[in-house]
Amino acid sequence: MPILSFVQEEKEQQIFFEMGATIREILDKTNIMATISGCRGNGACGLCTVQIIEGEVNKPQLNEQFHLSDDQINHGIRLACQTKPLENVQIALLYYVCESNWKRIPENEYILDTAVNSQPLNNKKTENKRKSYGVSIDLGTTNISLAVWELGKMLRVTDRQGLNGQYCFGADVMTRLTAACESVENAKKIAITTQKSIEEALLDIAIREFIDLEAIEQVVIVGNTAMLTLLSEKNYELMLNPECWEKEIDCQPEDSQNWGELWKISPEATIEVVQPLAGFVGSDLIAGILATQIIDQLDVTLLIDFGTNTEIALWDTKKLWVTSAAGGPAFEGGGISCGMHAKSGAIFKIDWTADQPDYHFEVIGTAEPRGICGSGMVDAIAYLVEQEKLNSNGRFQSQVTTEGSFILDETHKISINNHDIDVFQRAKAAVATGIDCLLDNAGMNIANIKKIIVCGAFGVSLNIENARKIGLLPEIATQNVILAGNTALAGCEMLLLNGNDKDLVETIKSKAELINLSNYSDFYDVFLKNLFLKPMREQI
Amino acid sequence: MTEETMKLLVEAIVVGDCTQSLDLARNLCDSGISAEEIVVNGIEVAMAQLDEKCTMEQFNLLEIMLTGRAAMEVIKFLFPSGEMVMARKGTVVLAVLEGDVHDIGKNILKMILIASGYQVVDCGKNCPIEKLLDVIEAEKPIAVGLSGLIFPVIPMVKQVKERMQARGIYGPKIMAGGAALKQSSKENLNVDFLAETAFDSVKYLEQLAGGELNE
Numbered sequence: 001m002p003i004l005s006f007v008q009e010e011k012e013q014q015i016f017f018e019m020g021a022t023i024r025e026i027l028d029k030t031n032i033m034a035t036i037s038g039c040r041g042n043g044a045c046g047l048c049t050v051q052i053i054e055g056e057v058n059k060p061q062l063n064e065q066f067h068l069s070d071d072q073i074n075h076g077i078r079l080a081c082q083t084k085p086l087e088n089v090q091i092a093l094l095y096y097v098c099e100s101n102w103k104r105i106p107e108n109e110y111i112l113d114t115a116v117n118s119q120p121l122n123n124k125k126t127e128n129k130r131k132s133y134g135v136s137i138d139l140g141t142t143n144i145s146l147a148v149w150e151l152g153k154m155l156r157v158t159d160r161q162g163l164n165g166q167y168c169f170g171a172d173v174m175t176r177l178t179a180a181c182e183s184v185e186n187a188k189k190i191a192i193t194t195q196k197s198i199e200e201a202l203l204d205i206a207i208r209e210f211i212d213l214e215a216i217e218q219v220v221i222v223g224n225t226a227m228l229t230l231l232s233e234k235n236y237e238l239m240l241n242p243e244c245w246e247k248e249i250d251c252q253p254e255d256s257q258n259w260g261e262l263w264k265i266s267p268e269a270t271i272e273v274v275q276p277l278a279g280f281v282g283s284d285l286i287a288g289i290l291a292t293q294i295i296d297q298l299d300v301t302l303l304i305d306f307g308t309n310t311e312i313a314l315w316d317t318k319k320l321w322v323t324s325a326a327g328g329p330a331f332e333g334g335g336i337s338c339g340m341h342a343k344s345g346a347i348f349k350i351d352w353t354a355d356q357p358d359y360h361f362e363v364i365g366t367a368e369p370r371g372i373c374g375s376g377m378v379d380a381i382a383y384l385v386e387q388e389k390l391n392s393n394g395r396f397q398s399q400v401t402t403e404g405s406f407i408l409d410e411t412h413k414i415s416i417n418n419h420d421i422d423v424f425q426r427a428k429a430a431v432a433t434g435i436d437c438l439l440d441n442a443g444m445n446i447a448n449i450k451k452i453i454v455c456g457a458f459g460v461s462l463n464i465e466n467a468r469k470i471g472l473l474p475e476i477a478t479q480n481v482i483l484a485g486n487t488a489l490a491g492c493e494m495l496l497l498n499g500n501d502k503d504l505v506e507t508i509k510s511k512a513e514l515i516n517l518s519n520y521s522d523f524y525d526v527f528l529k530n531l532f533l534k535p536m537r538e539q540i
Numbered sequence: 541m542t543e544e545t546m547k548l549l550v551e552a553i554v555v556g557d558c559t560q561s562l563d564l565a566r567n568l569c570d571s572g573i574s575a576e577e578i579v580v581n582g583i584e585v586a587m588a589q590l591d592e593k594c595t596m597e598q599f600n601l602l603e604i605m606l607t608g609r610a611a612m613e614v615i616k617f618l619f620p621s622g623e624m625v626m627a628r629k630g631t632v633v634l635a636v637l638e639g640d641v642h643d644i645g646k647n648i649l650k651m652i653l654i655a656s657g658y659q660v661v662d663c664g665k666n667c668p669i670e671k672l673l674d675v676i677e678a679e680k681p682i683a684v685g686l687s688g689l690i691f692p693v694i695p696m697v698k699q700v701k702e703r704m705q706a707r708g709i710y711g712p713k714i715m716a717g718g719a720a721l722k723q724s725s726k727e728n729l730n731v732d733f734l735a736e737t738a739f740d741s742v743k744y745l746e747q748l749a750g751g752e753l754n755e
Contacts, residue, residue, distance in 0.1 A: 174692065175691060178691050240639065242641045394603075404598070419599065421600070422600045422601055425602060518665070524647060528606070531601060531605065
């Protein structure tokens with residue numbers, strides 16, 4: 001594939017591209033977010049000027065001649081949205097744009113098609129008349145994801161994903177809730193931080209996609225219950241009381257009008273927070289259930305949304321059994337010595353052949369490996385167990401380690417130690433115990449499960465076979481496991497497009513049966529059984 | 541001969557092999573070894589070895605749980621009535637206080653304490669302070685162990701000593717441990733000892749018994 005290269009903020013960037021794409025489209029495909037625009041990329045605004053330094057491109061288009069002088073064109077200056085490289089091309093960006101904190105959601109993390117979402121995602125031919133937009137927001141502990149829809153045309157305009165600014169109040173939910181409970185001022189600060197993160201994302205969309213924020217008429221927000229209570233500054237203190245985890249918790253904001261003013265959206269806009277099922281089951285899970293249509297399935301289906309708190313739902317074809325397992329942040333690379341989020345530089349995939357001790361790994365992005373993310377850990381552990389370098393208790397054979405660590409990549413000093421394995425074992429045992437607990441409650445066993453839906457970014461690059469080998473997923477044929485990506489956002493979009501139809505949510509609520517894992521009488525024994533790095537079996 | 545069997549029993553408990561451990565314990569009993577001896581020379585030695593094995597970076601929850609389970613099975617076999625005739629080292633009361641429902645840490649400490657010769661009274665998880673104080677009053681333990689995985693339980697832990705003294709109980713030392721608590725300090729928590737691992741608590745109790753910490 002040909003390469004487009006340029007320098008941005010003193011960094012050399014290289015992007016592979018398919019022939020036929022414009023420079024803007026090539027830039028937009030990456031997460032560099034190097035484009036600027038005052039229009040939808042139809043050559044109308046003339047802002048996205050670039051200089052072609054080397055390489056052949058298509059001839060200047062009519063609308064470029066309108067914005068650029070002959071002299072400029074002779075010096076290789078062009079509009080990024082109109083110029084198609086015909087070979088390797090080196091360019092210089094003639095506008096200044098800093099790297100955004102808000103990125104497009106990678107396509108592979110957004111797999112589910114909502115029924116109405118059959119149109120192309122980026123329709124650039126639409127006119128810029130007064131339109132009305134709707135925004136869906138999935139408020140996560142770590143990330144916030146948004147999607148903007150043009151409501152009249154049922155057209156998905158764009159999406160964004162970025163960090164929830166609340167991380168400065170603690171990485172985990174408990175720490176943030178405790179901080180909020182310390183004082184009303186703290187709680188206010190925490191709420192405003194998230195409101196500002198959303199503002200920042202909307203502004204990014206406004207600037208880069210030329211969307212008039214005042215035309216946003218509807219906002220629908222889903223999230224885990226803790227995040228919703230912190231956003232609405234309401235009932236967050238209940239979240240620290242385990243007795244409330246099974247109860248409904250009101251997260252309806254008293255005054256969402258303030259948020260609208262901050263976000264500079266239409267003063268008439270409706271802002272709705274989709275109410276969670278209970279303390280430990282947020283409306284993000286409701287949205288996920290909606291998007292995956294799990295309660296319409298005729299077969300027994302298991303839904304797992306991996307995270308620090310992994311939500312698990314079992315549809316037994318009549319009832320939806322729901323629980324949440326607090327296994328810690330291992331699936332997001334947390335608590336692991338060389339662990340990291342699934343970001344550029346993360347080892348996310350490891351391949352090997354069964355009869356050879358060699359392996360090779362793949363890294364996200366073009367960067368040098370910096371660490372290992374959750375899906376990389378799954379592969380690494382499956383590899384180590386299969387090669388008998390690690391026993392199913394989670395202990396290394398002494399000859400394979402150097403100073404207690406297995407060296408995965410000597411050059412980049414990436415290794416895995418016993419503690420890392422221990423942390424991962426606990427996380428996966430918590431999830432497996434959640435699954436066993438739901439099965440027990442439904443009077444079923446693992447063999448009854450016909451289909452598994454795995455949600456969340458962790459699931460996207462998950463190797464299903466490896467996950468099965470170490471007991472992270474039940475043993476079920478690979479084709480019956482669906483890696484569904486960000487289902488919470490997809491479900492939230494369905495709610496937005498249905499005018500936040502209460503019936504959709506009510507149907508799910510009426511079928512849901514909440515199970516508190518800490519009341520599971522067999523917890524200790526089942527947890528112990530699930531700590532082994534072995535395939536999940538029916539009770540030993 | 542029995543010495544050899546005792547060694548094998550220690551090994552079997554350390555690797556967490558329940559069946560093997562029970563077989564060996566049965567053999568020892570059959571050859572006339574007393575339950576007390578099996579506890580002191582078998583189970584307690586195994587616990588000491590596990591302690592060595594579990595330095596911070598080598599810690600593996602599964603292995604500890606397996607060893608604990610094997611030790612408990614042997615104890616159950618030796619004392620089928622459930623009566624720990626030989627809680628010769630005194631009583632320890634354990635609890636996970638109100639606001640926290642994570643009790644694996646406490647359960648592990650419980651196994652290690654029992655296997656090390658202590659009588660344990662377990663107040664369970666999400667335990668109100670009043671209930672804990674009632675138990676302390678009735679059992680007169682040498683120490684109270686408080687385990688906490690999540691931060692919100694900290695304010696509860698802080699109250700225990702004062703409220704205990706308000707009831708006129710001064711004897712028992714208070715030990716704390718667990719993911720959230722061990723990030724604090726013993727001064728902040730107002731406890732007598734803050735344990736990094738379950739084994740630290742055992743060592744602390746042994747020092748108590750040796751009189752090293754008595755004011």
